[in-house]
Amino acid sequence: MSSGSRSGAFCPRCGDEIERPPEVDLPGGPRDPDAVLCDGCYFDSFDLVDAPERIEIRVCSQCGALHRGNRWIDVGARDYTDVAVEETAERLAVHVDARDVEWSVDPEQVDENTIRMHCLFGGRVRDTGLSEAVTVPVYIARETCDRCGRIAGDYYASIVQVRGTDRTPTPAENDRAVEIAESYIADREATGDRNAFITETTRTDDGVDMKISTNQMGQGIAKRIVAELGGAVSEAPTLVTEDSDGNEVYRVTFTVRLPPYTPGDVIDLDDGDGPVVVTSAHGNLKGLRLASGKRYEADFEEGIAPDARKLGERSDAEATTLVAVEDAHAVQVLDPDTFESKTVPRPNYLDPDAESVPVLKHREGLHVLPEEGSDDDGPPR
Incomplete structure (x- = not known):
């Protein structure tokens, strides 16, 4: 048998002469037993x-x-x-x-x-x-994954309650609170956090209750609601069990107490300077004086709940005719009920060239309100 270009090696399986791969004989070369097989035997298996x-x-x-x-x-x-x-x-x-x-x-x-x-x-x-x-x-x-199993089993570690101060939250406030909570959970889910979920949302006569998966997320949701809607948060922990290491496990109820007044409310502070239309309930209550148009801000001690009476809401205002501008402090408007000409205070936000103005008639009289969206956000004066 002539080796020709072959190395003189033979396939150990069939005996045919093969060309022995040179790397097999090199120090450190491959030790794969199939490397010495001919192509036919190699491809058979x-x-x-x-x-x-x-x-x-x-x-x-x-x-x-x-x-x-x-x-x-x-x-x-x-x-x-x-x-x-x-x-x-x-x-x-x-x-x-x-x-x-x-x-x-x-x-x-x-x-x-x-x-x-x-x-x-x-x-x-x-x-x-x-x-x-x-x-x-x-x-x-x-x-059913662990997360969905926990939701189906009504698992939760915290409760977020939305309540009003001396009032019931409006449907819009309840809806917005739920939207804020769902947005917060969605943000956490987007980061891959599978412990983020809302087990149940219940609307009650007093507000809205939400069962949240963890205490940390319940606290985060409560803070976000206050940041947007105003108010304050209180915490009430309840011992529910102990973990495997003997550590106490608490379920925390976070109560969001919304401010007694909301933007658009008209209140009387009984301080002699006339009613105020509320523009903000964040931090200290803020608003505009209807008699002058000057900014109002409650003292630090009063916060969001100064002693006041609610006279009405911006939504109660009616458009009426601006009859005449008497001077720098008074104008004449038509009473929206009797259509009589009435002299009322002239706030600095009133446009003297306007044909009609929004007015609110209440137990303290008749006042011109600022146009929607024209509230002054500058410093008190």
């Missing part, structure tokens, strides 16, 4: 792709989360075809000797919970082009 018989994907039937490793991950999917492709790509192994590998996949939706992944691989091994097709069934196992 060669698998380009190692594929599992089946792949199971665990998903939450409630929120669509995917279970990977030892935790649930939000993927926001209802169609799991893309997820099946990713999982298949991760679990298929291509032979280490293959080069220039390319692959494609054709998903076949068999039923709601089964997808057949028809995969075609191509590559080069020992300068020989190879291709292999494999079909892997992917099964969607629908479960």
Whole structure:
């Protein structure tokens, strides 16, 4: 037998003379026993792709989360075809000797919970082009994730209550408080925090109650509501259990107490300077004097709840005719009920060229209100 260009080595399996790869004889060279096989024997037992018989994907039937490793991950999917492709790509192994590998996949939706992944691989091994097709069934196992299980079990660690001070919160305030809470939770969910959820929202005759997943998030929601709607927060912890280490576990109720007056309320402070239309309930109560138009701000000690009587609301105002400007301090307007000409104080926000002005008739008389959105936010004067 002539060796020609061959090295004189023989295939240990079939006995054919082969060209022995030179790297086999180098110090530190490969010790793969298949490296000394001829191409025929090598490819007889060669698998380009190692594929599992089946792949199971665990998903939450409630929120669509995917279970990977030892935790649930939000993927926001209802169609799991893309997820099946990713999982298949991760679990298929291509032979280490293959080069220039390319692959494609054709998903076949068999039923709601089964997808057949028809995969075609191509590559080069020992300068020989190879291709292999494999079909892997992917099964969607629908479960309930830890988060959805806790929600279904009515789990919560804190309560956020929205209440008014000497009044009931308006429907708009309750709606906004809920929107603030949902926005806060959505922001936390966007960071991947799966402990963020609202278990239940209940509207009561006194306001709104929200069961929140953690005390920290309950506190965060309460602070956001106060930052926008004003008021103050009080905390009331209740011991509910002990953890496995013997540490006491508390459930905290955060009560948001909204201010007694809201922007647009007209109040009488009984201080001789006339009624005030409230413009802000953040920090100290702020407003405009209806008699002069000057800014009002409650003292620090009074905060958001100075001693006052509510006379009405901006929404109670009616448009009436501006009859005449008497001087720098008085104008004449038509009484919206009797249509008589009445002399009333002239605030500095009144436009003397206006044909009509909004007025509020109340137990203290008749006053011109500022136009909507024209409240002065400057310093008190």
